[in-house]
Each structure stands twice: as C-alpha cells, then as structure tokens.
Amino acid sequence: MAAFTDAVEEVRRRIDIVDLVSQDVALRKSGRNLKGLCPFHSEKTPSFHVNPERQIWKCFGCGAGGDIFSYVQKRDNMTFSEALEWLARKAGVSIERTGRAGRAQSEKEKILRINAVACEFFQEMLLRSEKARAYLAERGIGESAVGKYKLGYAPDSWDALTEYLSRKQISLSDAAKAGLVIARGGSEGYYDRFRDRLIFPIFDTSERVVGFGGRTLGGDSAKYINSPESLVFAKNKTLYGLNFARRAIVEQDRVIVVEGYMDAIAAQEAGFENTVATMGTALTEDHVNILARFSRNAILAFDADSAGMAAALRSSSFFERAGFNVRILVMPKGEDPDSLLRRGDRSRFASMVEKALPVIDYKVKLALAGHDLRTDEGKTAALRSAAAVLAEVESAVERERLIKYLAKYHPNFSTGTTRAEDDIRSEVELLRRRLSRTGEASRVREDSSQQRAAKPNLLERLEKIVLGTIIAEKVEAGKVFEVLPAKDFTGESTRQLAEALYSQFVELGKIKPESLTTQLAGTPAGDLLTDLTIGFDESELNHPFEEVVRAIEREKKKLRHARMRALARKFQEGVIKKGDEEFEEYWRLVRELKGIGVDNSARDSESDG
Ligand SMILES: [Zn+2]
Structure with a gap:
C-alpha cells in the first residue's frame, strides 16, 4: 500500500x-x-x-x-x-498492483496486450501480401502512411491468427474476449474473425490499440467489419484517428468528421490533420462530448445521401447542447472525401470545407429540396416544411436571416418582399407557440430546482475563508485548529476538508493540500479544496485570521440565540414541555449564552436581541 x-x-x-x-x-x-x-x-x-x-x-x-x-x-x-x-x-514510474482493482486492470491489460500482438501480426502479413499492398498503392496510401496508421492484412485463412496467438502462448479464450477470434459452435477451438481483409488498428487517445476495422479484399458482402465491443472498445465512444488529430483540432479549433477509415487517412494525409472518423456508426452524444474537449467547431463531411448524414442531422441537438457550431460540407453526389482527395482535389476539398453550411441552412435546403418550386402549390408546401425547421431555431436573429432567405420562394414574392416575409414569419411564430407550450412544464421544473440550490450561508462562507487562508499558507494550520477545532466546522464540505487538513497536519506537522486532491477527489471536500486553491477571491484572504474566527464565533452565537428563541416560542405554544430533549437544549443554551445560574424565564429570553 x-x-x-x-x-x-x-x-x-x-x-x-x-x-x-x-x-x-x-x-x-x-x-x-x-x-x-x-x-x-x-x-x-x-x-x-x-x-x-x-x-x-x-x-x-x-x-x-x-x-x-x-x-x-x-x-x-x-x-x-x-x-x-x-x-x-x-x-516512467512503475506501479505495483494488488487486490480486486489489480485483477480488473489485468483483464483489460490482457486484451490490450493481445491487441498489440495481433497488430504486429497483421503488419507482418501486409508485407507478405502482394494483393493488399497493390490495393493500398491503388488507393494512394504510401509507405509512410502504412507505418503511421500501422495498417495490416488479415490473410485469407480461418486460423492464421489463431495459430500465431497459440504459438505466442496467448489464451484463445482471452483472444476471443478481445474479439479477434471466435469460438467454433458445436466443436472445440476457435477461428479468425478477420479474414482476407485490410486491417485498420483503432487507437485510443493514449495510443493503445483498442480494436480493429477490416475492409474486405475478397468478395465478402460485408465491406467493413469492426471488432466487437470489449472491455477496451466501445464503438460509440471511439473516433478513429483522434489520437493523430487531437493536437491539430485544438490548434485549429476545428474538427472535420468523416465516415470511414479511408476518408480519415486520406484527409489527414492531405494535410487536413484535424479529421476523425465515426467508423460507420451514427454520431452519438458520447462522440460529441469527446469532441467537445478539443474544439466546439465541427464540420461534417459525410456522403450527402448516407445514413450517417441523416443521423448526424438528427444528432444536431447533441451538438447544440454541447455548444457546438456545426457546419455541413455538401459533398457532390457519389463522392466521399477519400475519392475527392485521391484525385488530388486538395484545394477543392479545402474550399468545400470553407463553404460548409450551418446545420440549419442545410436543413432548410433539404426541406425545400423535396418540392417542385416551379408551382405555387410546391412553393407553399416547401415553405411549410421550411417553417417547421425555422420554428426550432432559438435565435431570433437567425430566424430573421432565414425568413429573408426564404421569401423568394413565396408564391407572392413578386408582389412584395415584406408581405412574403410577414407570411412566413407568422407561420413560424404559430409553430413556435405550439412548441413552447409543450416545452414549458419542463422549464418550470428546472427553475425551481436552481433556486433551491442557491442559499447563501454566512457561517459556511466564513469557514471557507479560514480554510482558504490556511491553504494559501497565510496562517499556520495548527494555530487555526487550536482555536477552531476541525470537528466544529458546520458545513459538510468545510468540516470534511478541515478534518482532512487537520489529520495531515497531525501526521506531517504541516499541510500539503496538493496531495489531498486525490484522496478527496469526487467528494464535496475535494471540490471545495480546488475552489479554495484556485481563483478564490484574494481579497477575502487578507482579513486577519483572528478577525475571521471572531466573526465565526459571533455568527455561531447569533445562530444559538435564534435557536434559543425558537425553542422558547415552542415552549410557550405548548409544543415542548419540561423533560423533553428540546427543553433541556433550551436551558443549556440559556446557561451558555446568559451565564450559568441566571434564573431567566422563557419569556425574558424572548426579548433578547
Ligand atoms: Zn467547464
């Protein structure tokens, strides 16, 4: 330990x-x-x-x-x-592990190690496969990219990897947990999951191989398959290429999201290093939240008619909630980033990135696209679908911009822009009123819970100042705890933190707040510790600490007076009587606050300020 x-x-x-x-x-x-x-x-x-x-x-x-x-x-x-x-x-520090956490770790470690071994095997096999290398050459993927992405090849065999892993003394049931081999139904043994496929190892942000994607080089009807979910691989939380892209995403404050391994590699190799891929799944809220750590400007470069695009549009609420500015790169029909870039259309792709449309404009475009805009009926129907899109837009400025854009599709556009705009605006407003009625109830609930959370408490604030003063080392911890014992702190987080600081002080003879952060992580005291260490209003810490302690004592006394008065009232109203616990508490308070032996009645104490 x-x-x-x-x-x-x-x-x-x-x-x-x-x-x-x-x-x-x-x-x-x-x-x-x-x-x-x-x-x-x-x-x-x-x-x-x-x-x-x-x-x-x-x-x-x-x-x-x-x-x-x-x-x-x-x-x-x-x-x-x-x-x-x-x-x-x-x-470069080594760690000894024991106990349950150690076992859970090693299970995960095992899978990662097997993945690493398999990755080497696939790389080795690629060197031996004419076919796979010819395919890569045809796709314009050079030697350096093959090395960087650790691309590999799974031979056209049922047991090439299975045999290899066995020779390396790797348990096949562990390899099955990694998703690399599959147990044979009915009979003993295992067979390879990936056969005759180009292999794309999938890395996490710590550069570990968490899974594999495989593209068929034979006639298999499944063009791409991925590793199944495992202890280390969750598809909806993994973005291919993020380990290579993260720095560029932060530097450029923008991420390009594509659909496939090939798209991501082609884009990164063409200099769009801030590109990641979703590996054929829809963008999930988890994906969006992961991306949000790096940038909140995203450009979706999906095939225009793909399922991925439809899902991306549906997921735009995730992006909005995470505060993203999302744009959609409108891809020419039948093209994807890989096909464009492979032809050397780097500048064309760059200009498409710059011209990408805000999601809402793209949705409006789609709403109009389904209608015949040459007829009045078509125009009316198109505007109705577009109005439904606009009704969801929160920003009034944005709505106005789009209303102006849509006016030209109004059947009466020729007789006056204002009239057309007014028509569209009233349609949008009508839809918004309907939407807001359904949304109101949930908003009311949110408001009231926020109010409950905000209840200032002077005593706790003073205690925080004392702790902040200790942490800033403006006063010695021992001096404070002598007059204000840790157990007497009244707030939950302030008492926890005071007690942690106190036991550290007893143990080390000084405090070392930075080594408490791990111990207290995730607790109210841990949050308070970081609060007090960073950004705590410096001026608060310049009060002489004796003054703060006196203020705390005054505040406590005030609270005890208030408690005493409340108990006196209860006694008068007959809620409590002699012999009750609260009656005893009342007399204890009277003695403490007014001096022992003072024979005051409940009535007198009520007039006390
Ligand atoms: Zn934050």
Missing part, C-alpha cells in the same frame, strides 16, 4: 499539470494561474483555471476541478487506476 501511495506521489512530482493540460487547451497567464477555455463545457470566455504552484485545475463555468489524475480521468473517460497507469507510463 505504501508503495502504491509513493508511486502516486512520484507521478505527481514528475508530471506538470500545465504541460498536461496544454496538450488540449491553449492556456494564458492570469495572475498566479493560467486560464483557458474549458475542455469539458461550452464557453466563449475562459473560466478554466490551472494553478501551477498547487498543480490543480478548476473550471468556474461547469464546476469541474481536481489534479492531474482527475484531469486525465475526465478527459479520457478513465477510472482512477487507468489514469494513474497512463500517467505513470508517461512519467
């Missing part, structure tokens, strides 16, 4: 949070902190702070915060032990 804790501390010492975060976020100096746009929520002004001194981060927009471990956990969707393992590898 001690070894484990040491390893955690060693990783913390070796990895600088600023280096780590800078891979995803452009940070700028701001006082003692660095500031940037939060990778975890949508924002236009930076509220994401990193404190190099304490090695922690905090977003004041969405409230997320923590240390290097929680940052990687949140960014890459990892558990603590995965994040630790990844960071340890980066830092």
Whole structure:
C-alpha cells in the first residue's frame, strides 16, 4: 500500500499539470494561474483555471476541478487506476498492483496486450501480401502512411491468427474476449474473425490499440467489419484517428468528421490533420462530448445521401447542447472525401470545407429540396416544411436571416418582399407557440430546482475563508485548529476538508493540500479544496485570521440565540414541555449564552436581541 501511495506521489512530482493540460487547451497567464477555455463545457470566455504552484485545475463555468489524475480521468473517460497507469507510463514510474482493482486492470491489460500482438501480426502479413499492398498503392496510401496508421492484412485463412496467438502462448479464450477470434459452435477451438481483409488498428487517445476495422479484399458482402465491443472498445465512444488529430483540432479549433477509415487517412494525409472518423456508426452524444474537449467547431463531411448524414442531422441537438457550431460540407453526389482527395482535389476539398453550411441552412435546403418550386402549390408546401425547421431555431436573429432567405420562394414574392416575409414569419411564430407550450412544464421544473440550490450561508462562507487562508499558507494550520477545532466546522464540505487538513497536519506537522486532491477527489471536500486553491477571491484572504474566527464565533452565537428563541416560542405554544430533549437544549443554551445560574424565564429570553 505504501508503495502504491509513493508511486502516486512520484507521478505527481514528475508530471506538470500545465504541460498536461496544454496538450488540449491553449492556456494564458492570469495572475498566479493560467486560464483557458474549458475542455469539458461550452464557453466563449475562459473560466478554466490551472494553478501551477498547487498543480490543480478548476473550471468556474461547469464546476469541474481536481489534479492531474482527475484531469486525465475526465478527459479520457478513465477510472482512477487507468489514469494513474497512463500517467505513470508517461512519467516512467512503475506501479505495483494488488487486490480486486489489480485483477480488473489485468483483464483489460490482457486484451490490450493481445491487441498489440495481433497488430504486429497483421503488419507482418501486409508485407507478405502482394494483393493488399497493390490495393493500398491503388488507393494512394504510401509507405509512410502504412507505418503511421500501422495498417495490416488479415490473410485469407480461418486460423492464421489463431495459430500465431497459440504459438505466442496467448489464451484463445482471452483472444476471443478481445474479439479477434471466435469460438467454433458445436466443436472445440476457435477461428479468425478477420479474414482476407485490410486491417485498420483503432487507437485510443493514449495510443493503445483498442480494436480493429477490416475492409474486405475478397468478395465478402460485408465491406467493413469492426471488432466487437470489449472491455477496451466501445464503438460509440471511439473516433478513429483522434489520437493523430487531437493536437491539430485544438490548434485549429476545428474538427472535420468523416465516415470511414479511408476518408480519415486520406484527409489527414492531405494535410487536413484535424479529421476523425465515426467508423460507420451514427454520431452519438458520447462522440460529441469527446469532441467537445478539443474544439466546439465541427464540420461534417459525410456522403450527402448516407445514413450517417441523416443521423448526424438528427444528432444536431447533441451538438447544440454541447455548444457546438456545426457546419455541413455538401459533398457532390457519389463522392466521399477519400475519392475527392485521391484525385488530388486538395484545394477543392479545402474550399468545400470553407463553404460548409450551418446545420440549419442545410436543413432548410433539404426541406425545400423535396418540392417542385416551379408551382405555387410546391412553393407553399416547401415553405411549410421550411417553417417547421425555422420554428426550432432559438435565435431570433437567425430566424430573421432565414425568413429573408426564404421569401423568394413565396408564391407572392413578386408582389412584395415584406408581405412574403410577414407570411412566413407568422407561420413560424404559430409553430413556435405550439412548441413552447409543450416545452414549458419542463422549464418550470428546472427553475425551481436552481433556486433551491442557491442559499447563501454566512457561517459556511466564513469557514471557507479560514480554510482558504490556511491553504494559501497565510496562517499556520495548527494555530487555526487550536482555536477552531476541525470537528466544529458546520458545513459538510468545510468540516470534511478541515478534518482532512487537520489529520495531515497531525501526521506531517504541516499541510500539503496538493496531495489531498486525490484522496478527496469526487467528494464535496475535494471540490471545495480546488475552489479554495484556485481563483478564490484574494481579497477575502487578507482579513486577519483572528478577525475571521471572531466573526465565526459571533455568527455561531447569533445562530444559538435564534435557536434559543425558537425553542422558547415552542415552549410557550405548548409544543415542548419540561423533560423533553428540546427543553433541556433550551436551558443549556440559556446557561451558555446568559451565564450559568441566571434564573431567566422563557419569556425574558424572548426579548433578547
Ligand atoms: Zn467547464
């Protein structure tokens, strides 16, 4: 256990949070902190702070915060032990594992190791396959790309990989868990999942092979197959090429999303390095949230009539919720990014990227496309479908822009633009009123829960100031806890944090807030610790600490007076009587607040201010 804790501390010492975060976020100096746009929520002004001194981060927009471990956990969707393992590898620290967490880890590790072995096998097989290499040459994929993407070939055989893994002493039932081999029904043994296919290893953002995609080079009716879901591979959370694209996405603040492996490779190789692919699945909310860590400007470059495009349009609400600016690249019929780029149409693709349409314009275009705009009936029907699209647009400015655009399709356009615009506008407004009636109930519920959450409490604020003062080392922790014991803090988070700081102080003779971040991660005290360390209003910390302690005592006294008065009222109203616990509490308060032995009646205490 001690070894484990040491390893955690060693990783913390070796990895600088600023280096780590800078891979995803452009940070700028701001006082003692660095500031940037939060990778975890949508924002236009930076509220994401990193404190190099304490090695922690905090977003004041969405409230997320923590240390290097929680940052990687949140960014890459990892558990603590995965994040630790990844960071340890980066830092060159080795970790001993025991217990249940150790076993769960090794199961995952096993699959990753088998994937790595299989990846090498497929690469080796590609070198030996004339056919596969000819295919790649024909698709314009050169040697360097083959190496970079670790492309491979699965031979036209039922057991080539199965045999290879057996020779390497790898358990085939583990290989089956990795999705590489399949158990034979009825009889003993396993057979290869990928046969006669070009292999695209799929990497996670930590560059590990989590799965494979295979394109048939024979006549198989399934053009592409992927690894099945496994402990390490979830299709709807994985974007192909993201490991190569992430830096470019952050730098250019824009991501291009394509549908296939070939599209992603062709685009990245042609210099559109900020490209990722969905691997034939619809874009999910998870995909969108993963992309949101890197940029909130997305361009969807799907085949115009593909299922992927239809799904992308349906998923635009995910993008909106995540605060994305999404544009749609309108691909010529029958083309995809790979086919365009393979012909060397780099500049054409670049200009298509620049001319990509906002989703709403694309939807309006689609709404009009289904109708015959040469006839009045066709125009009327087209405008009705377009009005339904506009009704969903929240921004009034956007609606007006589109109403002006649509006016020319109005049957009466020739008699006056204003009239046509008014007609469309009233149709849109009518639809919006209908929509808002259905949406209202849920909004009301949201409002009331927000009100409940915001209830300021002076005592807790004062306690936070005291803790902030300790953490900023403006006062020695021991001095504070002498007059204000940790167990006497009244707030849940303030007491937890005070107790953690106190036990650290007892153990080490000093406080070390940065090594508490892991221990307290995910608790109210952990959130408070990052709050107090980063961005806590400096002026609050300049009150002499004795003054704050006195204010706390005054505040506590006030609360006790209030409690005493409330109990006196209860006594008068006959709610409590002699012998009740609350009656005893009342007399205890009277003695404490007025001095022992004072023979005051309940009545007198009521007039007390
Ligand atoms: Zn945030």
